[in-house]
Amino acid sequence: MKEKEILYLIEKLQLKTISTEELKRLQHLFHEASGNKALLQLMREKFDEISDSSEALKSFKQEQAIRSRLIRHIEKNSIVPKNRVRRYYWASAVVAVCLIVGFVFLTDKVTDTNGELKWTTVDTQAGERKKVTLSDGTIILLNGNTTLAYPTQMLQHIRLVKLKGEAFFDVAKNEKKPFLIVSKDFTTQVVGTSFNIDSDIGRVVEVNTGKVNVFAVPENKTIELIDMSHNTSENILSLINKTSNTHVFLLNGQKAQLNQQNSWEVSTYYYKNWFDNELVHLNEPLHQVIRKAYRNYGDSIAVHPSMVDKNITITFKNRKKEQVLNTLAELCNGKLTYNKMTNTWTITKK
Incomplete structure (x- = not known):
């Protein structure tokens, strides 16, 4: 024994x-x-x-x-x-x-203090991916054009990261230290689970396994609440919950998207995503699809103004960049051209 x-x-x-x-x-x-x-x-x-x-x-x-x-x-x-x-x-x-x-x-191991947090930052360029393993065993896969930051020293009561862009998280379980992901418009809290977050283009959280809490509390407010929690007996999760106007609790197979009115729209999630080399677009405007394509492939893509708001529903699985862009052009009744000098793809009217 x-x-x-x-x-x-x-x-x-x-x-x-x-x-x-x-x-x-x-x-x-x-x-x-x-x-x-x-x-x-x-x-x-x-x-x-x-x-x-x-x-x-x-x-x-x-x-x-x-x-x-x-x-x-x-x-x-x-x-x-x-x-x-x-x-x-x-x-x-x-x-x-x-x-x-x-x-x-x-x-x-840092005891939470009133001092300003120091952050370690990991960046990816458009078209690049990186894997980050935190000291607690949590694994984070960064998609292109993404920035992840985490405290240089461990915090006592919580695990904390900041995200700008898109990443898939496989969080090590630790019920005594909840894991917080803060991004520009919302904050995500878990104990041990796997999920994808697109913090800027789609503003969506997609759960593969476990349970996830999502709060419509932006990054600057969450960091402020973390500082406030040093001077009160109230824990940070309670403070975030009180501050959030909209809060959703997600199970595996669900996703929540923050709409323009800062309300959560919950729907079914089919588990496949960029980390499986599968791109799923469900009634998304072309300008949003193009931004995601840039994040995944790294090449600049221009679209004729008359096409940017056309809604697209399609799934790409293990498709090459040119195949994806050609298909998008066809769906918009347009044509695709490529400029080698500027490394730019353009979708124009036929």
Whole structure:
């Protein structure tokens, strides 16, 4: 049982999700294991694994010195036979690693303060995609022409990112720390689920798995509420809920779109999207379809003014850029031309 508990707590330590009490428990288990050969071997293996993989440990310059002092202290003061000294060394070394990584983790984890948040930003160009993995294990796929920002240091009570553009989220489950995505016109809150957000063109949230709360609270107001929550016992989700005029709760297979009146329109979602190389357009004006095509492919696309408001309903699956644009031109009874000098596609009247 203790082996499983040690492995579980070490995994939480490496993922930076361990609490202060759990860290103390892990240290206690290490001390208890000093006479158990099997546990010492397990600890040695985990010590090697952490040493190889932990960025926190790599950046801790005194680690080698601590290990050296530990072994010298054991050799000098221990009365156990020499063939057992190495086992005690590894027990102490792993305890040291636990203390080091735990210290780095606990000091790196920011307690929410009134200070201005510092952000790490990831951008994509039109036609480019990127994958971002956060420290909690959350995976985010960025579509083209998108900006993602997350706090440089962890917050204590929430997980937070800012989004401009489109991204697919696979959020690691943590019921104690809800995950907030703030964008220009709305805020999305989840615990652990997968979903797509188009924050600027479609203003839509599409849920693949789990449950999602969406609030018509813009980015600047949500950030203001986060700052306010430092000085009140009321939590941030309660403040957002009170502020939002319109709020929807989505299940898997549903999507919500924020209309021009800032009201949510909920409908069925068919799970396929850009990350599956499938583009679904349901009664969308051509100018919006063209903006999405630019985000996906990266080439500039011009459309004759008389065509921009024509509604389009079509699905493209694994289609090349020229095939997609040719089809759009045909649907508008137009023709497609390409200028190599300016790298621009144009849909004009026939």
